[in-house]
Amino acid sequence: MPKGRDHILGRIRAALADRPPGGLPEDVAGAAVFAPVADPLARFQAECQANRTELHLVTAANEADCLTAVLAREKEGGDGTIYVQDAPALRALAARLPAATQTNLQFAPAQPAGIASLTLCEALVARTGSVLVSSRCGGRAATILPPTHIVYAHASQLHAEIDAALLAARSQSPTASLYSLITGPSRTSDIEKMLVLGAHGPKRLTVLLRTD
Amino acid sequence: MxxxxxxxxxxxxxxxxxxxxxxxxxxxxxxxxxxxxxxxxxxxxxxxxxxxxxxxxxxxxxxxxxxxxxxxxxxxxxxxxxxxxxxxxxxxxxxxxxxxxxxxxxxxxxxxxxxxxxxxxxxxxxxxLNVRDVGASFPYRVTFHDGCHALRELGLYDEPRELLRAVRGLELVEMEETTECCGFGGAFSMQMSDISAALGQRKAANVERAGVDFVTSCDPSCLMQIGGTLARQPGRVRAIHLAEILAAGLDAGLDAGPQDSGAERSAQPSARTTGDAGGARAGLRGPRDAPPAKRAAKPGARAEKRP
Amino acid sequence: MSSTLHSFEQAATRAAHDRPQQETVRTSLGTYNRALNAGRERFASWSEARHRARAVKADAVAHLGEYLEQFEARITSRGGHVFWAETAADARDYILDLARRRGVRSVIKSKSMVSEEVHLGAALEGAGLEAVESDLGEFIVQLRNEPPYHIVTPAMHLRRAQIAALFQQKLGTPAGADSAEDLTMAARHYMRARFASAGMGITGANFLIADAGMVAITENEGNARLTASLPPVHVVLTGIEKILPRLTDLALFWPLLSTAGTGQAITCYSSLIGGPRQPGEADGPEEFHVVLLDNGRTRVLADQERRDTLQCIRCGACLNVCPVFHTIGGHAYGTTYSGPIGAVLTPLLRGEKEFGHLSFASSLCGACTEICPVEIDLHHHLIENRRDSALQHVRPLPERIGMRAFRWLMSDAARYARLAQLARHLLRFKNAWVPEGSPLDLLRPWTASRDLPEPPRESFREWWQRTRQERGGHA
Incomplete structure (x- = not known):
């Protein structure tokens, strides 16, 4: 087994005997490449609209009502369950939902997908209107399998750029085995370039963004 | 000095x-x-x-x-x-x-x-030389084809267009896909002739759709390909080199005298009037598509249709 | 003539006359082009972005060994496995052994050109495993039993009606369900059961991040996310050249790849995976394997001139702008990587003798080089490949003799002038007596579809000599 490793690394070393002097540019996505984001929240809103993320700006006072309204609209979903990431903030939020709402803190991909999942995120990216989740946000499947994915985030998690968001996620959840920058609902245009949402992942991506 | x-x-x-x-x-x-x-x-x-x-x-x-x-x-x-x-x-x-x-x-x-x-x-x-207006007259609708080498290797895009815009009577019309290859490609045109011909036909169709009288370029090889393809099609667009357009309508007598039989083939108009399209008949489309007399009449006939 | 050349010529000729196919491809690429142009506007400077991307990838290639070791160490520290495959067979054997050891019966795959390169699908089937492609386009071509047409959009050559008929026949979808939405949902439904039952998920990788020790995967559908989430074993099959030095490089490379590939600002799912399920995580695979494939790449690395081809991020942009690709499509090449990058890379990876002709299937227009987001000098590499073909004497004998004769002819102006004059006379004679484009016409490859200018009686140099030198030089 290590034979292949030694051979390949040996060939690489031999091939690069004449290695040209190079250098790694700093700040590869800096102002010379992307114009700086002036107003991160406004940009995030605009990008979400463009990539079809449903964004709700909420406060402590109206977040439960907003979530209830979002969930009331969902029709699909086998057993009608909403999977909720087991986190204090989400437990508290779920407790304020109407009594009839079935919630489950253990996401089980083997069961029929429920209505939706409700998770936290690691960070938000204004430039692209994206949500950065990790495997610590309820697991890997919770953010990709259900027909609707609802993200509960705070405005303080908003970063202008992708690199800042990635570094924030790595320092918050250094041992996570997966990070995923999600930009809008799942989509494909493999058939005659026609856009269809919900190819394999969620058909709807909703962000509840606490601004208070 | x-x-x-x-x-x-x-x-x-x-x-x-x-x-x-x-x-x-x-x-x-x-x-x-x-x-x-x-x-x-x-x-x-x-x-x-x-x-x-x-x-x-x-x-x-x-x-x-x-x-x-x-x-x-x-x-x-x-x-x-x-x-x-x-x-x-x-x-x-x-x-x-x-x-x-x-x-x-x-x-x-x-x-x-x-x-x-x-x-x-x-x-x-x-x-x-910082020259744009050479004093030429060419009262036709013309589209410019960007040869790949001129465009991508030499970085020329505005230069020929600036020269064309300064030509009296000339209307420059941009065609679709003007920077797409005409398919000539040197030996490619013979060795991969089916691919080359298909590209030539696409380019010729874009030229035809532009509704022009002439297609021009800085590259005579592209013009052989485009003109040669156009010649097999029912339309009457001709290929002509940029230099031929710029030489059209210039005051005769500067260089070539009347004994200059080469001028028969050159873009130099036979008369001094700018309205005469004598330059047109030397187009790269080649002389075989019509006898000289008829060809000489052809651009004139087109010109009559113009308002 | 090699068999690969012969089948290329046949397929290319057939495709060059297939106008409906070209229209389908052109329509698809028209949509792409509009998105690309809008996408580039999102950059303050697209050329600066390309320039920096080239610098980063050039550094990655120049320090490839160090970065790969760094990558491996991080993956291993999370309990993942890294296998170094020297050849396609090594990669296949490793994955088949793993499947056997884990008792895998069915495999779910997400798009990976390296898996096409090593013919993994056939190997899995040969071992009695069910292997399903989960990317919609890839699934469609799998159902048709054909290779991907394009490295990013595998089913771009097919019309909706063809796909609807295919799904009716193979998946039993109802006759009326033929909208893009219907067909996508049918595939989604079909695939969900496969995801749940698969014993192994196989993905490719877009980047290997050295400092983070993670694999970056770019996709829109979510199938790669599912492939990496649900099955108990996740295998990443990728080339050694996919290295990026730093996690933060993704702030450039994710938008760059998306823009060049589809015109999107960023794709829907840009994911990083660094190992199997970690302690305290709700789910994820028990085993995580990264197969790093050489398969000729180190040979390209040793080639100073064309080393930059290892910077390629497989965005497909060079195919999308290539007039030859527009005309002959992806299948005629008969190779995993088609279009300009395929025409440059395949002879380097698999030999000039069998694949050198691909470098000649280009008008050298340079549209590929102009668009390449990592500034690979593609069309000049095609000429270098041609040089190597000539040096290895794999070019046809008439061409070799012809070029000798050309040099002899052009080495003496008087000789050239005399013989060219003779050639003009012969050409006029031919034009008078041999029907143009007829089998007797030696210039038939040209004249079959194009006129050639009628040779003039007087060349320019003859005119010059007569008019200028007779008059005692210039005025």
């Missing part, structure tokens, strides 16, 4: 043999704008056919030969610049000679003085 720039003409071999009217037109325009023009008779071919098919060993001696003729000690004394009516052949000298000379010290040394001395025709007029 203004001195007349002394120009060595670099005439691609296929222009020399098949399209002399293009070179003649270039001579006329260069002289019109005050250049002193010479034709180094020892020149043959820059070697691009061998280079681009990979036969570099055959291309190297031709590059060396070219360098000696156009940039040897004597040539450097005699000429200020080398000007060529082909973006592609200019590219060969400017961009591909250095590749050929990689690892060949003698060739590298020989081609070094070519640096900064070889220019494509429209590039020379606009960038070197």
């Amino acid at each position: 203004v001195t007349r720039p002394r120009i060595a003409l670099f005439i691609p071999c296929f222009v020399d043999q098949l399209l002399p009217q293009v070179a003649q037109a270039m001579v006329r325009v260069l002289e019109r704008v005050g250049c002193q023009v010479e034709f180094p008779a020892a020149q043959t071919c820059c070697g691009q056919p061998a280079f681009s098919t990979g036969h570099w060993a055959e291309a190297r001696p031709l590059a060396l030969r070219f360098a000696e003729i156009f940039a040897g000690p004597e040539a450097r004394q005699s000429y200020d610049a080398v000007v060529c009516p082909s973006g592609s052949c200019t590219t060969m000298v400017r961009n591909f000679f250095p590749a050929l000379a990689h690892g060949d010290a003698a060739l590298a040394q020989a081609i070094a003085p070519l640096h900064g001395r070889v220019f494509e025709f429209s590039e020379y007029l606009v960038r070197q």
